[in-house]
Structure formats: structure tokens, C-alpha cells
Amino acid sequence: xxxWREAWVGATFTxxxxxxxxxxxxEEHLAIRCRxxxxxxxxxxxxxxxGRTVGVAVDDQVAFGVVPRPGKAPIAVNVYRMPKxxxxxxxxxGSSKGGGKTGPVPESLSGNLTGVVRYQSPTNGNYYITxxxxxxxxxxxxxxxxxxxxxAVGVGDAVVFTIEPPLHDMAGPVAKDVTRATGAAAEAIFxxxxxxxxxxxxxxxxxxxxxxxx
Numbered sequence: 001x002x003x004w005r006e007a008w009v010g011a012t013f014t015x016x017x018x019x020x021x022x023x024x025x026x027e028e029h030l031a032i033r034c035r036x037x038x039x040x041x042x043x044x045x046x047x048x049x050x051g052r053t054v055g056v057a058v059d060d061q062v063a064f065g066v067v068p069r070p071g072k073a074p075i076a077v078n079v080y081r082m083p084k085x086x087x088x089x090x091x092x093x094g095s096s097k098g099g100g101k102t103g104p105v106p107e108s109l110s111g112n113l114t115g116v117v118r119y120q121s122p123t124n125g126n127y128y129i130t131x132x133x134x135x136x137x138x139x140x141x142x143x144x145x146x147x148x149x150x151x152a153v154g155v156g157d158a159v160v161f162t163i164e165p166p167l168h169d170m171a172g173p174v175a176k177d178v179t180r181a182t183g184a185a186a187e188a189i190f191x192x193x194x195x196x197x198x199x200x201x202x203x204x205x206x207x208x209x210x211x212x213x214x
Contacts (some may be wrong), residue, residue, distance in 0.1 A: 013037055013045070014082065016170065017060045018140060019119050019128060020044060028118060032064055032076050033139060041068060045076035053079045057123035059140055061170045102165050105173070109137060109163060114181065114189050117144070117157050129159065129175055140172030153180045158189035 015034030022029060030047040037045050045066050047053050056062055056079060064079040115131035118141075125146035134142050142163050144153075153159060158181040163173040181189055 012063055012065060014061065014063050015045075016140060017047070017056055017058050017062060018044075018135075019058060019130070020046070030058070031073070032062060032079070037066060037074065041066070041074045043073040046073045047076050047079065052077070055123070056081050057121040058119065058126075058128055059143065059171050102167075102169060105163055105165055106137060109134060109173075112160050112162060113142075114158065114160055114185075115142070116189060117153060117155050117159055120155055127155065128172075129161065134163065134173060138166065138172055140166075142173045142175040143171075144175045144178055148176070148178070150178055150180070153178055157181075158186040160185075 013032075013034050013036055015032040015037065017030055018033050019028055020031035021027070029049075031044040032047065033044055037043075045064065053076070061082045062079050063082055064076045067075045067077055069075060113131060113134070115129040115134075117127050118130045119128045120126070121128070127144040127146070127149055128141040129144065131142055134140075142161070144161075159175075159178050160181055161175045161178040164176055166173050180186075
């Protein structure tokens with residue numbers, strides 16, 4: 001309790017919730033992407049599943065405090081979701097240079113991409129695809145809107161997909177034309193991502209000429 005109260009005083013940061021992987025165990029967990037925390041502690045703040053942090057999901061922009069841990073990632077505390085800002089007209093039009101998050105998809109991310117469906121949000125039901133190339137450009141994972149999720153695709157499946165620009169400045173890109181990869185194509189995606197999951201059920205094609213995200 002004392003650590004949580006202390007973190008609230010004079011240690012307020014803001015960032016976006018994302019899926020991260022433990023460097024030692026390889027297990028996935030929620031973390032908050034924040035440049036200030038990363039610069040100060042060397043790692044993003046981790047959200048501990050202790051029942052204190054509720055009502056937030058991947059892509060949410062949040063404010064939070066930090067409790068440092070020797071030799072480990074800092075803990076995010078007192079996390080709360082920030083109100084969404086109205087999207088500016090300039091952002092809706094997109095940057096002519098393609099530099100904004102809401103601007104046109106860059107050439108390097110156009111066409112078919114590959115990744116692994118890692119997570120489903122318990123809050124909005126959307127699914128999220130791990131793809132480092134996408135994360136490197138947008139700072140967030142690509143999401144499959146729950147209404148667009150193909151019946152044959154599930155968490156842990158390797159997929160081929162395309163993306164559309166983020167819906168607003170604080171969101172990740174939207175995955176479209178999602179197809180479950182099978183056979184050698186799926187194995188190649190899992191091997192590249194060091195994933196252990198395997199697809200199940202349904203039909204799909206890996207798709208030749210796709211751009212690997214891993």
C-alpha cells in the first residue's frame with residue numbers, strides 16, 4: 001500500500017498499453033509504452049495482474065505512477081485511462097509526407113504482412129497481432145476489430161494480413177483481409193517469431209510474396 005501511495009506523488013507518467021514479452025521467461029504481459037520511463041529505468045513499466053489495475057486495455061492511453069524494482073522492470077501503479085482527444089482535421093487528412101500515425105501506410109508495410117495473433121482484449125473484444133515491423137513504425141500492435149475476426153482464426157494462429165492506418169492518433173493500425181496461415185508458411189512464421197502456438201481448425205493460405213514482420 002505504501003509503495004502505491006508513494007508512486008502517486010510526483011511520479012505521474014503517460015503512455016499507451018501494449019503487449020510485451022518477458023525477457024527471461026518469454027511469457028506475455030501488459031506493459032505501458034512510455035519514453036520517459038524507458039529512458040529512466042531502461043524498461044517499460046509492467047502492469048502486474050493483482051486486481052488493482054482494471055478497466056484498461058491494449059491501445060488505451062493512460063496515466064500512471066512507477067515503483068522501481070532492482071534488477072527487474074518497474075511496476076506501473078495507479079493506472080487510469082485518459083479521456084480520448086478529438087481527432088484533429090489535419091490528422092484525418094493525413095500527412096502528405098506520410099509521417100503521421102494516421103497518414104498513409106508506408107511502402108514498407110503495404111501489401112501482405114505476416115504475424116501471430118497473441119491476445120484478445122477482455123474490454124472491447126478486439127484481437128492483436130504481434131508484428132515488430134508494425135510496432136517499430138506505429139509504436140502499437142495491429143488490431144483485428146472483433147467484428148472482422150474470421151471464424152477460422154484464433155489466438156495463437158499465424159496469419160497473413162494487410163493494414164489500414166490507425167483510426168485516431170492514439171490507436172494502432174487496423175488489420176484487414178486476415179487469413180490463417182497453414183503448413184510450411186505457418187511454421188516459418190512461428191519459427192521467425194519463436195512462437196510455440198499452432199493454428200487450429202479452418203482453412204487458410206500462407207500467401208506467397210508476403211512481407212514477414214519477424
